[in-house]
Amino acid sequence: MNIVLLGYMGCGKSSIAKELASQLGMNSLDLDHYIEDQEKKSIAQIFKDHGEIYFRKKESQYLKQLLETYTNHIISLGGGTPCFAGNMELIKNDATSKSIYLKTSLEELVNRLFTEKEHRPLIAHISSKEDLKDFIRKHLFERSFYYNQAEHMVSTDAKNVKEIALEIKELLF
Ligand code: S3P
Secondary structure, three states, rough: OEEEEEOOOOHHHHHHHHHHHHHHOOOEEHHHHHHHHHOOOHHHHHHHHHOHHHHHHHHHHHHHHHHHHHHHHEEEOOOOOOHHHHHHHHHHHHHOOOEEEEEEHHHHHHHHHOOEEEEOOOOOOOHHHHHHHHHHHHHHHHHHHHHHHOOOEEEOOOOOOHHHHHHHHHHHH
């Protein structure tokens, strides 16, 4: 079985994947890192050189590759992965994958992302916290349709990665 973690940028997908993997004695894989390794460029550089449409095509292609190649992995997606190219359908139809939506409040996302937005191409240009909040609010509204199709939802607010990983373990096993 693979466990697929999804949710908005800054919800903690990668660190929770690592923690959950260590608690379960499994390996973790991060789709963004996989794309960077395969393309030999950072995500920011891929956006800069080729634009978002190219990135979304590659993202979908590598997601398929990961799901076909790996078993018994905790896979963390990019924030936008479930929302493009039929990716959420692919995950839902994959009998060997369990999907978890890591849900984080708008306030917490804004606080986390404001200090680390530079390497995130979709929000790097937003300069004030108020503008970032407006952007995320609208974006979350559009994306929730896809995120809510995950098999399980875990709220991450006011919890540390260990607690969140434990909660996921209890949900699944
Ligand atoms: C994106 C999220 C990023 C990365 C890319 C696009 C998005 O991943 O895939 O910058 O559309 O939300 P993280 O959620 O890991 O930051």
